[in-house]
Amino acid sequence: MSEISGKIIAIYGNMVTAEVDSKVKQNAVAYCCKSRDGIKLKSEIIRLRGNEADMQVFESTRGLMVGDTVEITEDLVSVEVGPGILMQIYDGLQNPLPQLAEECGFFLKSGVYSPPLSESKKWHFTPLVKPGDKVQAAHHLGWVPEGIFQHKILVPPYLSGEWKVQEIAKEGNYTIRERMAILVNEKGDQKEITMSFKWPVKIPMKGYAQRLLPSEPLVTQQRVMDTMFPICKGGTYCIPGPFGAGKTVLQQITSRYAEIDVVVVAACGERAGEVVETLREFPHLQDPKTGKPLMERTIIICNTSSMPVAAREASVYTAITLAEYYRLMGLHVLLLADSTSRWAQALREMSGRLEEIPGEEAFPAYLESVIANFYERAALVKLYNGQTSSVTIGGTVSPAGGNFEEPVTQATLKVVGAFHGLSRARADARRFPSIDPLDSWSKYTGAVLPDKVPSARQILVRGNEVSQMMTVVGEEGTSIQDFVLYLKAEFFDRVYLQQNAYNEVDQACSLSRQEYVFSALLGILQKEFSFESKDQARKFFFQLQSLVLNWNEAAWQSDSFKEIEGKIKELLK
Amino acid sequence: MRTVYNKIDQITGNVVSLKAKDVAYEDLAVIEGERGVSLAQVIRINRDQVYLQVFAGTKGISNRDQVRFLGHSMEISFSENLMGRIFNGSGVPRDDRSPLSENMIEIGAPSVNPVKRIMPSRMIRTGIPMIDIFNSLVESQKLPIFSIPGEPYNTLLARIALQAEADIIVFGGMGLKYDDYLFFRNTFEKGGVMHRSIMFAHTAADPVVECLLVPDMVLAVAENFAVQHSKKVLVLLTDMTAFSDALKEISIIMEQIPSNRGYPGDLYSQLARRYEKAVDFEGRGSVTTLAVTTMPGDDVTHPVPDNTGYITEGQFYLRRGWIEPFGSLSRLKQLVNGKTRDDHRSIMTACIQLYAKCKEAREKQAMGFVMSSWDKKLLGYGKRFEQEMMDLKVNISLEKALDRCWQIMAEFFEPQEIGITEKLINQYWPKKNV
Numbered sequence A: 001m002s003e004i005s006g007k008i009i010a011i012y013g014n015m016v017t018a019e020v021d022s023k024v025k026q027n028a029v030a031y032c033c034k035s036r037d038g039i040k041l042k043s044e045i046i047r048l049r050g051n052e053a054d055m056q057v058f059e060s061t062r063g064l065m066v067g068d069t070v071e072i073t074e075d076l077v078s079v080e081v082g083p084g085i086l087m088q089i090y091d092g093l094q095n096p097l098p099q100l101a102e103e104c105g106f107f108l109k110s111g112v113y114s115p116p117l118s119e120s121k122k123w124h125f126t127p128l129v130k131p132g133d134k135v136q137a138a139h140h141l142g143w144v145p146e147g148i149f150q151h152k153i154l155v156p157p158y159l160s161g162e163w164k165v166q167e168i169a170k171e172g173n174y175t176i177r178e179r180m181a182i183l184v185n186e187k188g189d190q191k192e193i194t195m196s197f198k199w200p201v202k203i204p205m206k207g208y209a210q211r212l213l214p215s216e217p218l219v220t221q222q223r224v225m226d227t228m229f230p231i232c233k234g235g236t237y238c239i240p241g242p243f244g245a246g247k248t249v250l251q252q253i254t255s256r257y258a259e260i261d262v263v264v265v266a267a268c269g270e271r272a273g274e275v276v277e278t279l280r281e282f283p284h285l286q287d288p289k290t291g292k293p294l295m296e297r298t299i300i301i302c303n304t305s306s307m308p309v310a311a312r313e314a315s316v317y318t319a320i321t322l323a324e325y326y327r328l329m330g331l332h333v334l335l336l337a338d339s340t341s342r343w344a345q346a347l348r349e350m351s352g353r354l355e356e357i358p359g360e361e362a363f364p365a366y367l368e369s370v371i372a373n374f375y376e377r378a379a380l381v382k383l384y385n386g387q388t389s390s391v392t393i394g395g396t397v398s399p400a401g402g403n404f405e406e407p408v409t410q411a412t413l414k415v416v417g418a419f420h421g422l423s424r425a426r427a428d429a430r431r432f433p434s435i436d437p438l439d440s441w442s443k444y445t446g447a448v449l450p451d452k453v454p455s456a457r458q459i460l461v462r463g464n465e466v467s468q469m470m471t472v473v474g475e476e477g478t479s480i481q482d483f484v485l486y487l488k489a490e491f492f493d494r495v496y497l498q499q500n501a502y503n504e505v506d507q508a509c510s511l512s513r514q515e516y517v518f519s520a521l522l523g524i525l526q527k528e529f530s531f532e533s534k535d536q537a538r539k540f541f542f543q544l545q546s547l548v549l550n551w552n553e554a555a556w557q558s559d560s561f562k563e564i565e566g567k568i569k570e571l572l573k
Numbered sequence B: 001m002r003t004v005y006n007k008i009d010q011i012t013g014n015v016v017s018l019k020a021k022d023v024a025y026e027d028l029a030v031i032e033g034e035r036g037v038s039l040a041q042v043i044r045i046n047r048d049q050v051y052l053q054v055f056a057g058t059k060g061i062s063n064r065d066q067v068r069f070l071g072h073s074m075e076i077s078f079s080e081n082l083m084g085r086i087f088n089g090s091g092v093p094r095d096d097r098s099p100l101s102e103n104m105i106e107i108g109a110p111s112v113n114p115v116k117r118i119m120p121s122r123m124i125r126t127g128i129p130m131i132d133i134f135n136s137l138v139e140s141q142k143l144p145i146f147s148i149p150g151e152p153y154n155t156l157l158a159r160i161a162l163q164a165e166a167d168i169i170v171f172g173g174m175g176l177k178y179d180d181y182l183f184f185r186n187t188f189e190k191g192g193v194m195h196r197s198i199m200f201a202h203t204a205a206d207p208v209v210e211c212l213l214v215p216d217m218v219l220a221v222a223e224n225f226a227v228q229h230s231k232k233v234l235v236l237l238t239d240m241t242a243f244s245d246a247l248k249e250i251s252i253i254m255e256q257i258p259s260n261r262g263y264p265g266d267l268y269s270q271l272a273r274r275y276e277k278a279v280d281f282e283g284r285g286s287v288t289t290l291a292v293t294t295m296p297g298d299d300v301t302h303p304v305p306d307n308t309g310y311i312t313e314g315q316f317y318l319r320r321g322w323i324e325p326f327g328s329l330s331r332l333k334q335l336v337n338g339k340t341r342d343d344h345r346s347i348m349t350a351c352i353q354l355y356a357k358c359k360e361a362r363e364k365q366a367m368g369f370v371m372s373s374w375d376k377k378l379l380g381y382g383k384r385f386e387q388e389m390m391d392l393k394v395n396i397s398l399e400k401a402l403d404r405c406w407q408i409m410a411e412f413f414e415p416q417e418i419g420i421t422e423k424l425i426n427q428y429w430p431k432k433n434v
């Protein structure tokens, strides 16, 4: 591979400008070579003007000098995909962090990179095609076992047109560097296929027959999400909220309980400590569906807040590309990104250094389209073999001052299918998950009695109106009917919308349980009560509430579940 | 010998620029002139034009001053000899003792690899019930103290320094009032902790941008004591708002487009890089960080507290002279408060719920409503709770504090009114002397 080189002429933060004379590609990978200590810093070309190339450096530029050499490669910023990605913990540029820890100890080291996939590990390959078969992009040539899945070996999606299998490896053990197949096309081009290939992260990995409308609900086992503001496989949703409102806890609990094949966790510019919880707990937690450790269905991309800022942007793209790759195997993938605001801030920093004309709050004018393009990569698709599979994206947003009117929240709201807005007031009152039941919305149809949801919502809305009114006229000035309405709304909020993430039973509520409990509660919400006094009404709902809270903490269909249900019925007589 | 440059092209704010060669990004330079010697750092290079941020400010610097580049970025001497020493914002001794030059280490080094982190698991006792019971401080936690200017935040910080279980205290003052600097020094000396403390103090009288190096020096020293000497290090920083304001100043001079109220767009990353240095090193020591963030106008949505809240693991609100039970949060408390005494979590919840109800009763009272007997109980309880638990003067162990909570509750309530399980009530409810 011929390498082009250039000379650095300017350095400003993590932006470096180099003079180059030959052909270079936008978004190509380059290495800034520090003459002082010989360390090479990975960078990406982000603007070309005349013979000047502006690069964002994925490391601290400390020690770099004008005149230092830049080596420019032909490759765009890419990930390498193949067996061995699941269970991994990568940084934003797909360096395996455990590997780096082995090499460098406690601290990350600038300029140290490591191959993303093991080159020596042998995988047991079983072919799915035979010589003479016709195949096209993303066709499954064979498979290797990867944890709980059959990891499909794909025809790389960059191969266009029809190809014929000339040779295919026999069943046996191979490394990712060995040749598994030779493909030829009509023009006589020959391609050697291995178990892995590289893919540029900013280009969506397609290779499916068609996109479908998301319609199958993605069950998260969180009542307020599944019942009130559902999400769908192949859909998108966002969770904006001020600090401490519960975005991360909600994502963590979703990554555990979502009924999905693969979860990609992208910790983008947030606390490292939060990833550690996942790292340390997932190997010991069971996936309820497979009985295997949760880690086996999880990929972690970890570019936390003190890691290089420019790699934050890459990290969300790395995450989505890996998700798209597993989608091509026929799997349903959920990508959880916490927090997309940090990625937008990285964009803003770079845009400032490039001296682009800023938009609102100094974010670049193209912020909206960048966000839209990212969420557009989520989709439910039909593969060439007829299977359907999906990538769903859920992103948190951390708005400055907790104010949703800011550019990142607004741009995200335009493109997502569901909005789970967390409210400071609910978090302060410890009403978790603090998804605001009045402001949030979803364009998807849920799996839990979707026809009945509007009437529950109606009660919440009216209960809220009464509560507003009561702050003015006091309890005395409120009619008992209105007061009961208010109590009903509060009751439903407390026992159904709120869910205790730290209680072993309550933290996950299965679909059938949600249906059962929701219809029971709906019965209560719609029941006419006649109370003699407000105190009596309050006392009644208080009793009811404490019973239902206990009910929530009893295992589904257990003896104690039935016993408490009996008490509830008794009280309602 | 390195080249000496004699011509400065431009001086704006605290930034000077000149033509120079063979200079690396973030290298240090020394500017010498009539004013004396000032330290500066490369913050931008454009062909042969080099921009330097002058830590002592540019007042009195002339366009003919001499500029000499040191060929490396900021370093600090690291050894046991640091103990008991006091430095200024540029790392120069402030205590009339000789400068240190052995074993120089880099400051602002790369972050810890996330996979090397472990789950925090040890509580740091402070003797302050509002922290120990209600929002336990955990080893390796990063917590800010959000405070309106005028609250006794420095007194609180100094007390935590004296009482917290830590091997070494590394103190970083930014924009400190000179009196506050003396206060910390005297408190550390009188409290007998100076021999295991290291102070970096930048005062309000010093040039503003000189405080920019303080957190990095403090954290580099702390990190090295934790990793190399396996020490439990407590880092105290005050005031991170002054630090952020210095960042703001530089970014404005460099004509960066501000994102929010004049603060640079990378404020979050700048703060996070420093706060994330709080780590528990497996098999070694740890760094725990407490940092004061004053809130201009008591506004949490101000960019500094706002960005801080997104970074830290909770926050203490200091208001009206005490740590507010509402809004204050230690996000790591549940990792430790299940392992102290079996009534810890129940007391924590019950006392706060009753105090919340007391506040409601006070509101009703203020609106002129009649107080029921229940309301009166709450009012009595609230007052005692404030005096005997919330008051910052209270200084007792966790166990004594828990006992005291039981006593206060028993004085006003019946056992079934406090929402604690029977088992704990039987064990802890104070027996009344009839």
Ligand SMILES: Nc1ncnc2c1ncn2[C@@H]1O[C@H](COP(=O)(O)OP(=O)(O)OP(=O)(O)O)[C@@H](O)[C@H]1O
Residues within 6 Å of the ligand: A241, A242, A243, A244, A245, A246, A247, A248, A249, A250, A270, A398, A432, A433, A499, A500, A501, A502, B309, B310, B311, B330, B331, B332
């Ligand atoms: N579902 C929940 N149940 C109980 N407590 C919760 C829940 N969600 C959040 N909390 C509490 O709120 C705290 C903050 O939650 P979390 O870390 O998820 O906030 P966040 O919105 O991600 O904040 P930031 O923007 O600062 O990252 C938690 O430490 C926990 O104490």
Ligand SMILES: [Mg+2]
Residues within 6 Å of the ligand: A247, A248, A249, A270, A338
């Ligand atoms: Mg979070």
